[in-house]
Amino acid sequence: MSHIHDVATLTSKGQITLPKSIRQALGVDTGSKVAFDLRDGEVVVTRADAGHEDPAIGEFLALLEADIRAGRNVQSLPEDLVLAMLANASHAVNLDEDIDGEVAL
Incomplete structure (x- = not known):
């Protein structure tokens, strides 16, 4: 998989919008679930149904x-x-x- 770097802005409610490039790479769309894992100070985002x-x-x-x-x-x-x-x-x-x-x- 190629390296993708993109930036999202955190709202006052703690929400972000996953950038399009990340959504496409993960294969997620509206209603999809994603998982967040904190590993050595980095957040790893994966499809929850992976x-x-x-x-x-x-x-x-x-x-x-x-x-x-x-x-x-x-x-x-x-x-x-x-x-x-x-x-x-x-x-x-x-x-x-x-x-x-x-x-x-």
Whole structure:
């Protein structure tokens, strides 16, 4: 994703309007929900319905959703993969956390 820098003005009620470039990059529109996370003094804004912090999983799910909405024939996923995905769907992920054990790439 490219770097976008834009500025918004805070109103007396503590409200801001997300700049158009940010709304487009997030894929949000009227009625969409956004989440705000404070990380080391910076505010990170994401789609509240994004569902995953892992960008690879998020992109995969978006691609899959687009195929389904377009009526493309999406092959069934193996049952064990579906069960594993469902079991981990609400699992909190800390991408900065160290990995225990060996990792084979």
